[in-house]
Amino acid sequence: MKFIKSSLYLAIVVLLSGCGAYFNQPVAPTPARIGETTSTTDFLKNIPQPSEPVVVGVYNFKDQTGQYKNVENGSTFSTAVPQGATTMLIKALEDSKWFTPIERENLSNLLNERNIIRSTRQEYTGDNSGQPNLPPLLYAGILLEGGIISYDSNIITGGYGARYFGAGGSTQYRQDRITIYLRAVSTSNGKILKTVYVSKTILSQALDASLFKYVKFQRLLEVETGITKNEPVQLAIQNAIENAVESLIIEGIEDNLWSTASGQETNEAIVAMYNSRKEEEENTLLYNRKQAQSIxxxxxxxxxxxxxxxxxxxxxxxxxxxxxxxxxxxxxxxxxxxxxxxxxxxxxxxxxxxxxxxxxxxxxxxxxxxxxxxxxxxxxxxxxxxxxxxxxxxxxxxxxxxxxxxxxxxxxxxxxxxxxxxxxxxxxxxxxxxxxxxxxxxxxxxxxxxxxxxxxxxxx
Structure with a gap:
């Protein structure tokens, strides 16, 4: 009996130590909450302020993968990635304070509303000569283009487990991968000023522990516990987009496209820190294989x-x-x-x-x-x-x-x-x-x- 208890405790400890989400399993409905942030959100909000925000337009930062969700049986018409990447990009631009995004995704709605204002004024006043004109729309000096260009499913799968005398546990994992490109285009001459590329893995995990043992004649003890955890695709895309905006800002500083309000010393410090991280990441291959910088x-x-x-x-x-x-x-x-x-x-x-x-x-x-x-x-x-x-x-x-x-x-x-x-x-x-x-x-x-x-x- 002591052996059975020890085996059960060991299996449960292995399970719980491998997944913190096990302690926060939902048992009741939860209210709406403000959206989660990612590891890059705080950096965007705390990056040194620009000398002058850049007015940018985003017409459509779309899903270009054509990928649908994988299912074990049958087919589905649900897309693998969310279709609101443009909204995520605009939010990241706002958080950075480096850009002034203007409405271009639904420009027709904006123009229709301005026409309604003009026609309403004319209909109720009869004369527009005494009415102030609507202020002009802002125009963008830079357009941001690109999109989600790849969603790769099951780039790596695996797991491990052990079982002894009916007691044991196991874990399985799967990684997917998304890739986005973001480019800045000058509206004055159409020149592509900068292109950045970011990828992000999406992790899914399943852990379980079980005990199946006859404790005595005609007395069978069976215990099972487990949890499956999937990283939200929306948060993964948000993280990748925020990382792309960060890269666009700092590489733009390096190429003298814009500058911080603090001047050259701050510019050089930010660029040096970014290049150090960039060099390390460029020396890391797929599956997180670290590569030496010299032999x-x-x-x-x-x-x-x-x-x-x-x-x-x-x-x-x-x-x-x-x-x-x-x-x-x-x-x-x-x-x-x-x-x-x-x-x-x-x-x-x-x-x-x-x-x-x-x-x-x-x-x-x-x-x-x-x-x-x-x-x-x-x-x-x-x-x-x-x-x-x-x-x-x-x-x-x-x-x-x-x-x-x-x-x-x-x-x-x-x-x-x-x-x-x-x-x-x-x-x-x-x-x-x-x-x-x-x-x-x-x-x-x-x-x-x-x-x-x-x-x-x-x-x-």
């Missing part, structure tokens, strides 16, 4: 080792050691290196022996620009006995070896990375453990954990 020519590594000698002793144990490695990168993926290691082998009841190993290696980095990358290597060298050899052995304890291995590297930055891996070493001697037996030469496995420092010329 350096040389590397020097320090490792801690755990060798396991596979010789004639039936009992094998993990030894200890360490090593140094220098690598010269011929290209971002291919390197040639020289490695030296101290290896202290143990085995049997009391066997212990120290060796020195040196190897010339050829390595290949599968994903050189990613933060996390597999690394494979192979090479040749020798193992040298550091202890006094046994004079009764008929075979030399020092010999030639062939080494090959696989490692996983995590790059903290272009200069420093962490490496963990395993390798196999085949030797040309059967005397490493001071025993000559059989026809197979001794070999050993080696596990390592270390740090690698890179320096020199940039190869990217």
């Amino acid at each position: 350096l020519r040389h590397s020097f590594g320090v490792y801690g080792n755990g060798p396991v000698l596979n010789g004639d002793y039936s009992k094998k144990s993990l030894g200890a050691g360490g090593g140094l490695k220098y690598s010269y990168y011929l290209s971002p993926k291919l390197d040639i290196g020289l490695k030296g290691e101290y290896l202290n082998f143990t085995g049997g009841e009391s066997f212990e022996k120290a060796y020195l190993s040196t190897n010339l290696l050829l390595g290949y980095t599968l994903l050189p620009l990613d933060n996390l990358t597999p690394y494979i290597y192979a090479g040749v060298g020798g193992v040298f006995d550091l202890d006094q050899p046994d004079p009764e052995l008929s075979e030399d304890t020092t010999g030639f070896n062939v080494q090959y291995g696989l490692a996983l590297k995590y790059n903290f930055n272009p200069q420093l990375s962490l490496s963990i891996g395993a390798e196999n070493n085949h030797t040309a001697t059967d005397g490493m453990d001071n025993i000559i037996n059989g026809v197979r030469d001794d070999f050993y496995y080696n596990f390592h954990l270390g740090l690698e420092w890179r320096f020199g010329k940039n190869l990217k």
